[in-house]
Amino acid sequence: MYFAVNGKQVFATTGGKPFDNSKPTVIFLHGSGLDHTFWGLHARFFAFRNYSVLVPDLPGHTNSEGPPLTTIEAIADWLNDVVKTLDINNISLVAHSQGCLDALEFASRFPERLKSVSFIASGLATPVNEALISAAENDPEAAIAMMLGWGFGPAGQLHQGPIPGNSMVAGGRKVMRGNVPAELAADLRACDAYKNGKQAAAAIQAPAQVILAGKDRMAPRKAGLELVAHLPDPEVTIIEESGHMVPQEAPDRCRQLLRDFIFKNNPTR
Amino acid sequence: MSRFLNFDTLSLHAGQTVDPVFGARATPIYQTTSYVFPDTDTASSIFNLERGGHAYSRITNPTVGVLEQRIAALEGGSAAVCTASGMAATFCAITAILGQGDHIVASTQMYGGNISLMKNTLPRFGITATFVDPTDTGGFRDAIQDNTRLIYGELIGNPGLDILDLEAIAKIGGDHHVPFMVDATFNTPYLCRCFDYGANVTVHSVTKWMGGHGAAIGGAVVDGGNFDWGATDKYPTITEPYAPFSGINLWEEFGPSAFATRIRAEAMRDIGPSMSPMNAFLLLQGIETLSLRMDKHLSNTAELLDYLTGHEQVSWVSHPSLPSHSSHKLAQKYLPKGAGSIVSFGVKGGREAGKTFIENVELASHLANVGDAKTLIIHPATTTHSRIDADALVAAGITEDMIRLSVGLEDVADIKADFETGFRAAKRVAKG
Numbered sequence A: 001m002y003f004a005v006n007g008k009q010v011f012a013t014t015g016g017k018p019f020d021n022s023k024p025t026v027i028f029l030h031g032s033g034l035d036h037t038f039w040g041l042h043a044r045f046f047a048f049r050n051y052s053v054l055v056p057d058l059p060g061h062t063n064s065e066g067p068p069l070t071t072i073e074a075i076a077d078w079l080n081d082v083v084k085t086l087d088i089n090n091i092s093l094v095a096h097s098q099g100c101l102d103a104l105e106f107a108s109r110f111p112e113r114l115k116s117v118s119f120i121a122s123g124l125a126t127p128v129n130e131a132l133i134s135a136a137e138n139d140p141e142a143a144i145a146m147m148l149g150w151g152f153g154p155a156g157q158l159h160q161g162p163i164p165g166n167s168m169v170a171g172g173r174k175v176m177r178g179n180v181p182a183e184l185a186a187d188l189r190a191c192d193a194y195k196n197g198k199q200a201a202a203a204i205q206a207p208a209q210v211i212l213a214g215k216d217r218m219a220p221r222k223a224g225l226e227l228v229a230h231l232p233d234p235e236v237t238i239i240e241e242s243g244h245m246v247p248q249e250a251p252d253r254c255r256q257l258l259r260d261f262i263f264k265n266n267p268t269r
Numbered sequence B: 001m002s003r004f005l006n007f008d009t010l011s012l013h014a015g016q017t018v019d020p021v022f023g024a025r026a027t028p029i030y031q032t033t034s035y036v037f038p039d040t041d042t043a044s045s046i047f048n049l050e051r052g053g054h055a056y057s058r059i060t061n062p063t064v065g066v067l068e069q070r071i072a073a074l075e076g077g078s079a080a081v082c083t084a085s086g087m088a089a090t091f092c093a094i095t096a097i098l099g100q101g102d103h104i105v106a107s108t109q110m111y112g113g114n115i116s117l118m119k120n121t122l123p124r125f126g127i128t129a130t131f132v133d134p135t136d137t138g139g140f141r142d143a144i145q146d147n148t149r150l151i152y153g154e155l156i157g158n159p160g161l162d163i164l165d166l167e168a169i170a171k172i173g174g175d176h177h178v179p180f181m182v183d184a185t186f187n188t189p190y191l192c193r194c195f196d197y198g199a200n201v202t203v204h205s206v207t208k209w210m211g212g213h214g215a216a217i218g219g220a221v222v223d224g225g226n227f228d229w230g231a232t233d234k235y236p237t238i239t240e241p242y243a244p245f246s247g248i249n250l251w252e253e254f255g256p257s258a259f260a261t262r263i264r265a266e267a268m269r270d271i272g273p274s275m276s277p278m279n280a281f282l283l284l285q286g287i288e289t290l291s292l293r294m295d296k297h298l299s300n301t302a303e304l305l306d307y308l309t310g311h312e313q314v315s316w317v318s319h320p321s322l323p324s325h326s327s328h329k330l331a332q333k334y335l336p337k338g339a340g341s342i343v344s345f346g347v348k349g350g351r352e353a354g355k356t357f358i359e360n361v362e363l364a365s366h367l368a369n370v371g372d373a374k375t376l377i378i379h380p381a382t383t384t385h386s387r388i389d390a391d392a393l394v395a396a397g398i399t400e401d402m403i404r405l406s407v408g409l410e411d412v413a414d415i416k417a418d419f420e421t422g423f424r425a426a427k428r429v430a431k432g
């Protein structure tokens, strides 16, 4: 569905059911250069379990009006505007990669309506090397190749996918090609500039879950464990065989973990 | 594995994870109709497209899934759906987006089955086609109507071997919000990855070079993931809610694989042209050596082109790698490794001499197929293209004396020796 936030069109999928703000709501946040399709199956799963689901494209990305936002703080503000616009209560936030930084800021600054937050494949910060940022600006295909090459673990490089017949790495490439150069470059710069992770993590009151991947080269285990160390009392799982793209590379395990955590902390009637 | 794997590696590994139970290195043949669900929630979520997984082998099968992902990987597509045959792939791909009142702009130079499908069968369902000369790129634009929903062609036409100007035709499609679907059977992704030049969907008769051993029939549709279905309201099967799956919006939820998902959700369910696991296994075995075989097909083709062009019994030889071929330039652009292993030529002495040649070779098999490991020959006017009328025959560039050769992997000296026997017999007939 489309709706206006601060005068700009925002697109979000709702998992195949109409959006209903009277239900507990799961909001999914995608990572750098990606869009709503990253969460396809997971969104649908919750939508058909009596949750309302909102999977926005960040400003500028795929179907949402630009320009892209340039700082993590601004994205958290924007997300709060989305929440207020749609008057969403009882939120479970599910975030991947850059989305986790957005979620750290949002959860620490706007705790009122938050019931739970799930961080997947991230640390407290996401330093991005200058070569990647400059590739995003000047040679987007190279930047995409770097990100997907590093992003996907073995299952991705072998062109597995959550659905038989689908290649998640090729699908990711097609999505990213629609979000370069401006959006990807803005995302990467925003990640690189974000320094407030520690304070934000410590301020989070909502129950938190951290899902890390054993073969993650974008957010290595050490970085993920720093996030764990600074959150008050998170539930932590490391999926050893997965690369960075956990929701796609280990979809069944990931769904089970999200399900158990969200059902417990943000139950539907 | 921190970067994209290369073509030969993908030919061997893509789509497969080693069997976690017994460690089988080859892809196991999951010869089963159905799959035991661990619990009701898993069952219902597979049925409702909330999770991947197998329910019934008409829709998905683990062995077929490996083949699908391998073909998607080699082609650079976001998803593939395998079908019982190449024709089934074409039918499913077209009907996934076209219905009553819709129109196709297609090349005149195509496999007889493709022409017949669009000329005879699809019109019965309200889908019509205009056929245009594949060498007249502007003709594709001129033939587009308000109700055109597809541009279709074979990259290497059959049997005239004219090459489509992929980039130019893709641009015409893009300008009109019409997807460009390419039958890539004759080139395989090893010779050309059509998505790199803007094609949006490829279909394959995997029966041919991909499988490569003449052992199993199969087809594949590959979703390029690069067509913006949402930019127009012309493709409601992709962008509008689909009732059988609780009104799912495939474009919203699956984005770059929405088209393939539609085929999976509709054609495989309601029509059911599924590939058998055994055939998927045989075709996978073939794909493992795709590049090795293609290189040998090409080197044998090059030698035979030399031999045939210099032969006194041969009136003409056609292949895009010959400078005399009208598509030579396009072949160099799109098929730099080589323009495939189909050659057509005329035997001096016309129809009778051609027939005698075919009857007297022994190694080359006279049959209606292409892309086998073995050398094949046929007389198109009386076989593969016999069901199309005289005008279409001319339009497809087929002459009475034409012999179509599918160059195999034999020792090329033996193929030449075999042809000598055929040419000697043909010469006697030609002399009368």
Ligand SMILES: Cc1ncc(COP(=O)(O)O)c(C=O)c1O
Residues within 6 Å of the ligand: B085, B086, B087, B088, B111, B113, B114, B154, B158, B183, B185, B186, B204, B205, B206, B207, B217, B218, B219, B369, B370
């Ligand atoms: C170019 C082309 N496309 C499609 C087909 C149909 O494939 P199948 O025989 O696997 O149905 C063929 C078969 O000869 C072909 O040559």
